[in-house]
Amino acid sequence: MTNNQIATVFEQIADLLEFQGANAFRVRAYRNAARVIGDSTESLDRVVDGSEDPVKELQAIEGIGKDLAEKIETLVRTGALPMLVELQAQVPASVLAILRVPGLGPKKAATLFKELHVQSLADLRKACDEHRVRELKGFGAKTEETILRGLETAETADKRLLWAVADERVQAIREHLQGVPGLVRLEPAGSYRRGRETIGDLDFLAVASDPNPAMDRLAAHPEVALVLARGETKMSVRLNEGLQVDLRVVPEDSFGAAWQYFTGSKDHNVVLRGMAKDRGLKINEWGVYRGEKKIAGATEEDVYATLDLPCFLPEIREARQEFEWAKQGALPRLLEVEDMVGDLHMHTTATDGTATIAEMIAAAQARGLKYIAITDHSKRVTMANGLNADRLVEHWDHIEAAAAKFKGITVLKGVECDILEAGGLDLDDDVLSAADWVVASVHYGQSQPRERITARILEALENPHVDAIAHPTGRLLNKRKAYEVDLEAVFDAAAKYGKFLELNANPQRLDLDDVACAAAKRRGIPIVISTDAHSVVGLGCMRYGVLQARRAGLTKEDVVNTRAWRDVKRLMDGS
């Protein structure tokens, strides 16, 4: 059982308990445990199997006490949890969908379930249409309308936006609000600012003498479908595509406190406020207070300084390791886009790319890269017109000829060699041995069982000619789940054979993800960040990969292609 599966069980329990009106802090304990386990780089499976006293060892994890430790042990050993089974018997699974409707929380959902026997979204819609909801105590006509609107979004817009798409929306809205009278400053906050791979909604923070002009302008945005709420300082709108945008307007001397607060994460803020409380301080979005007296708030630096903390970069504000790093004075100096000097995974018109070799070289050089590897597909990827040995060798000749026309950039003869369904690689060793750079990847047989897929990748790692595994989990955000692979085993093998693992910078892939990257770093496995570009424009994806790497706490030293190519080669040779 993977950490994510265990985390999912605890999330389900939290949902069900909340629905039943359990103590809110008990619910939070389950949610907190789910988050910590999901973020953990240590496989709990292994902890339980490899320990004399698993319960004691599990309790060392922050947020896991005796009770949850025992539940984890039960889950790992039996694959199930009696408590969850019991809860599921009491509450139909379909009921939980109701909790996802904006405007409905556990209390109202429970009332609907108890009084009107609403068990699904369809039941809920019917009850609203028949005006039975407005008759309930605590409900009314407006609540009924809110629920109907919420149903639309619950049914249609359940997907999170890719960060790269959110970035486009952010720029468009900033532009739209530019020049609003009295608007001094406008900054994005929330998970967008933290660089999460997907974004649920957009948060903007503004400094303005009068909030109304900015709110009016936002309401007039052509994509705004609905104003959900509007008060003195806060406004929420929904765009046509379903995305919610929040705008908060604060005075200048509260800007730092508010930016810190609305950037989150929620868990990071909970820790922060707990620390403040210990010192007799209170932090809210308006500032830091000792009693009635405000002692900070204009900048984020000021706010953190009241707790003797550094101003954490937004990407690591996740209540994972940042507070521990700060305590030890060992905050990593995060990687930056400017550190990247090479790109070791890209395609051309020889297979499924849209640009020629020369066009890719020129574009890479224009971006300031010192070296690139052309890594077109191998023959198994027929859909992409993959190369067999003869075509590959010929392609390499073309690469050499094209590269000769450029000065100041090294162009490597590479290949993205398929890891075949039955195991083994798509090209023979004598071909691969002639390449400057080989990435191996899984494209077929993605639904195979865990042992099988893992074995295929381990075998590829053993091959002396393979340099890196590309997009190691195969996921496509919002589209395809990662295939079943034992990443711990992959890390072990990569470490043993001195191989690299890729962080694919395509905004839809971004695997390894932040948690996995952090785990790889902990084992000293070098990460190579690659665009996997299929076009000239695709080379620009590097920044998305860098953002993900920053979330993992990676520094320039942790990433292979921040180094000169001759140093990368040295690393490949193990010297």
Added chain:
DNA sequence: GCCGTTTTCGGCCCGACTGTTTTCAGTCG
């Protein structure tokens, strides 16, 4: 359900906005 150089019991972050209320509960972030 977790946690502890103030605590093994009694805390657990904090405020804005809405709707259904005549003073506050529920939801959200």
